[in-house]
């Protein structure tokens with residue numbers, strides 16, 4: 194039996210498993226993690242198979258998903274490499290192992306250097322909103338990645354939301370932009386400010402979540418341009434315009450641009466595998 198095998202049973206794995214369950218995904222999934230209690234919890238919640246032995250987990254993989262934190266990638270790839278050199282001899286020219294790294298910022302060159310052929314590498318950056326089937330995953334494929342396996346990777350993430358292919362050189366820029374943390378962060382700040390103006394918590398969050406989410410969903414579903422919708426919702430000289438002007442004068446756009454650059458710089462540090 195060949196399965197999709199997750200190495201790392203943490204936050205993003207749990208979010209993807211929740212989305213896959215919602216999508217009635219029935220193909221075999223195996224999770225490996227160094228924490229037995231996390232494996233037990235995932236097995237109980239999602240009825241996935243769990244495998245505490247790394248080598249045995251890797252041997253079951255049709256698609257191997259690296260879902261450990263970037264700082265742990267080197268160690269786990271070294272471990273697999275040692276196990277693989279024995280498995281490679283046993284396979285004698287069998288099919289390549291298809292791997293997909295979720296690790297932020299770690300480029301193919303580093304992944305390949307740690308674990309090369311017969312492993313073929315792809316990278317994916319899924320959103321934890323996959324939990325509800327509303328995810329967005331960027332994918333990119335290393336040179337020599339088999340065409341048939343591209344579909345395997347794309348189709349897997351498509352079960353939990355939209356999938357976009359992004360060249361590796363733009364992967365980090367996508368990553369720092371697409372995170373739902375932007376929305377949560379803005380929601381917290383807006384609701385907090387509303388509470389300071391005297392709204393109770395419930396009303397503050399109702400107002401702030403409408404402000405951030407509902408208009409954007411309508412924009413995405415409709416045909417109006419963003420400029421048109423901005424014009425409609427902020428009468429020149431009116432209240433909303435005054436609020437936006439105040440934000441712009443305080444450097445809103447510059448702050449966002451600087452924040453994304455800080456994310457990129459952090460991703461580059463991850464690349465020092």
Ligand SMILES: NC(=O)c1ccc[n+]([C@@H]2O[C@H](COP(=O)([O-])OP(=O)(O)OC[C@H]3O[C@@H](n4cnc5c(N)ncnc54)[C@H](OP(=O)(O)O)[C@@H]3O)[C@@H](O)[C@H]2O)c1
Pocket residue numbers: 200201202203204205206225226227228231259260261262263265268269295296297318319320321
């Ligand atoms: N969270 C997100 O929204 C998100 C989105 C896209 C991509 N990613 C990427 O996905 C990866 C995982 O992120 P996460 O937030 O899910 O991290 P996480 O919650 O810390 O999960 C990682 C899991 O892997 C385990 N682990 C680490 N090294 C291991 C090893 N050598 N053998 C077995 N298990 C090991 C960790 O155990 P310990 O707790 O003992 O360390 C932990 O249970 C990261 O590379 C991140 O960049 C995350």
